[in-house]
Amino acid sequence: MKPVKVGLLGLGTVGTGVVRILEGHQDDLQSQVGSPIVIEKVLVQNKEKARAVQIDPEKLTDDPWDIIHNPEIDVVVEVMGGLEHTKEYILEALSRGKHIVTANKDLIALYGPEILAKARENRCDVLYEASVAGGIPILRTLVEGFSSDRITKIMGIVNGTTNYILTKMSQEGASYEEVLKEAQQLGYAEADPTSDVEGLDAARKMTILATLGFRTNVALKDVDVKGITAVTKEDIQYAKRLGYEIKLLGIAERQDDQFCVSVQPTMVSRTHPIAAVNGVFNAVYVHGEAVGETMFYGAGAGEMPTATSVVADIVAVVKNLRLGVNGQQGITAYKELKPKADEQIASKYFLLLHVQDRAGVLAQITQVFAEYEVSLESVVQQPNPHNPEAEIIIITHDANKAAMTKVVEAFKSLEVIRQVKSVYRVEG
Amino acid sequence: MKPVKVGLLGLGTVGTGVVRILEGHQDDLQSQVGSPIVIEKVLVQNKEKARAVQIDPEKLTDDPWDIIHNPEIDVVVEVMGGLEHTKEYILEALSRGKHIVTANKDLIALYGPEILAKARENRCDVLYEASVAGGIPILRTLVEGFSSDRITKIMGIVNGTTNYILTKMSQEGASYEEVLKEAQQLGYAEADPTSDVEGLDAARKMTILATLGFRTNVALKDVDVKGITAVTKEDIQYAKRLGYEIKLLGIAERQDDQFCVSVQPTMVSRTHPIAAVNGVFNAVYVHGEAVGETMFYGAGAGEMPTATSVVADIVAVVKNLRLGVNGQQGITAYKELKPKADEQIASKYFLLLHVQDRAGVLAQITQVFAEYEVSLESVVQQPNPHNPEAEIIIITHDANKAAMTKVVEAFKSLEVIRQVKSVYRVEG
Structure with a gap:
């Protein structure tokens, strides 16, 4: 089979990891999908900048339309982030029959239904495993592994920055402000940490998890969000004395035809497996009517874990290409559930x-x-x-x-x- | 689309769960696959026996060929166990173009390559998610979730009986003999516990995990096996004092083009997430070059968890039927690795x-x-x-x-x- 050509939007941390895996694991990938997977073009902001991976300068472009409008490209891999422009690129790529792999949780949480509808219309795949809990393949687990079950509860530690901060506060008895500053110095928290510490990042991920887990479109506005900025070291000490840890938990629950989703600092009993998830690690606990309690644990972010999920999605797209069944995986959100009061x-x-x-x-x-x-x-x-x-x-x-x-x-x-x-x- | 017809070989614990889910979740399943999934025939030993689920007596048969040779049946679901006869039924069903879903770890560990080759020859699916770690969708995670990565290590607590025994010995300071007797009374251990306590059950599951994880055919004879019968309460107390728990671990490791697989009671540091997996629960820890450390936790056995995996496999077969792509998922064991000395x-x-x-x-x-x-x-x-x-x-x-x-x-x-x-x- 002829090579499958990938256009990469973005060459930051995750994009670099994608290049590393596509190049380093080419033999393995080809054994699985039956054809080479090659990077045809890479969108960067600055073509002159030194890069951690070697790429033919000819392949670099600073014009997104070089990729979106490129008839050679089969799969567009979006790891640049952003919202409105990014959505425009992706919709245009879909209208030209290109398949999409994205790590962009904001985009999927806000515009998932619109993008997926456009994809179906054009018989294209849109996969986004990397958008939630980096290296943990939780989205395909919800959709395929638990296709037979009714999921009643999803609890997630899906933001590594806040879990790092709360873990440090718990282990060292330090204050929120002290640990945040340290996390910023170590690169675990951004200069403007709002999206993480206010729970917004976790809320977007919970929107995606609840949508796939409950098979219904959950909107970001349906998520009740509270961050960790008011958590004190005294609260954590009280919690510990009573046998609890304080974690920023996303909690999605479903009962009959209703659901609720929230993100808030939560006291979790130390007897619950999610209480032991520490540092920048992520975990998603899933309860199903039939399967009972399960939990999935791993790195929530980082170059290589996130790239693992991105490339696994590329492999899935290429397998579908080989079988000629792209864009025919069925509707994942086929139920009409309502938010609880x-x-x-x-x-x-x-x-x-x-x-x-x-x-x-x-x-x-x-x-x-x-x-x-x-x-x-x-x-x-x-x-x-x-x-x-x-x-x-x-x-x-x-x-x-x-x-x-x-x-x-x-x-x-x-x-x-x-x-x-x-x-x-x-x-x- | 016309109904997909299932022939069920066996109506024990797991078979009963399969009937419950197929009947109870029919609407959900139909929304996903686009057609009803109906049970056409069920193989039982005694047609007169009272059953936990209601089934039209007309559908019961005590002759396996009523199912294997039945031209109406699309999918044969094997939850009867057994080895030589079962293999004969499955090979014959494949030669007649029927797809197979099985929970039979012994069969897959011993005859996996032969059965999968027969399936490819006949363009049939053979899926066996339920054969390892009951409710944890670990096989599709290895094959699809980590398709892009090179897995270097898999450690599994994949036998609930022995984990129950070791947990009780650790928590109560009891002896192996005492806890085994209690486990037998509670139904957690069989009257003849050999297969569990000697590590044979775990070895078969590790064969399957290593084959899929390392993309190479690992034979059961390549697994070095030691059970838990010699573990004393004193050993466990020593382990605890040093910060360890003793667990029956399956360990599969890969380096370059070599692998090794073993099952043995192992001292696991309490800082490792698998050390906290207690009672009848199962967990599989996976380390990949790119993804790093991950762990997957859930029920390893039981009617409904195991049935969840069986029915998820049925859903996958039916989705393939709808797309006309059965038996074309590619070869999972495409590498030639050798056992280590x-x-x-x-x-x-x-x-x-x-x-x-x-x-x-x-x-x-x-x-x-x-x-x-x-x-x-x-x-x-x-x-x-x-x-x-x-x-x-x-x-x-x-x-x-x-x-x-x-x-x-x-x-x-x-x-x-x-x-x-x-x-x-x-x-x-």
């Missing part, structure tokens, strides 16, 4: 309150919980060594989110409560 | 020796290690509270297996050594 979302909660140290306080507080029908699993009151106040630590039974919002709201106007110090969802 | 297999070892408590003993022992060029990471000598002997605990640096065999042999004729109490491979 807050009244329907149940979980356990942890609360840390600073209260006046006098008689009757606990009665007033438990009265509020009773009013909103939130029942409690445990309540511990203890003097606060630093203040003339007491601390109350509460863990609830499953409570609905709307009721909890009202409880916290009511606490703010309760005179005996000085401060609602922390509220965390509890898992495991 | 013992001289080429390196790992760390733990040794526990009972020795005479007198001067010069350690010198004689370390002299033997030096003679065979095995260097030591740590040596601890301590009095044995129960005997007029001393105990010596040694952890080696990476040593080759042939040298270690010679060391242990030499120790047997060394007068100062009363007994080589335990020898374990060390990982992590």
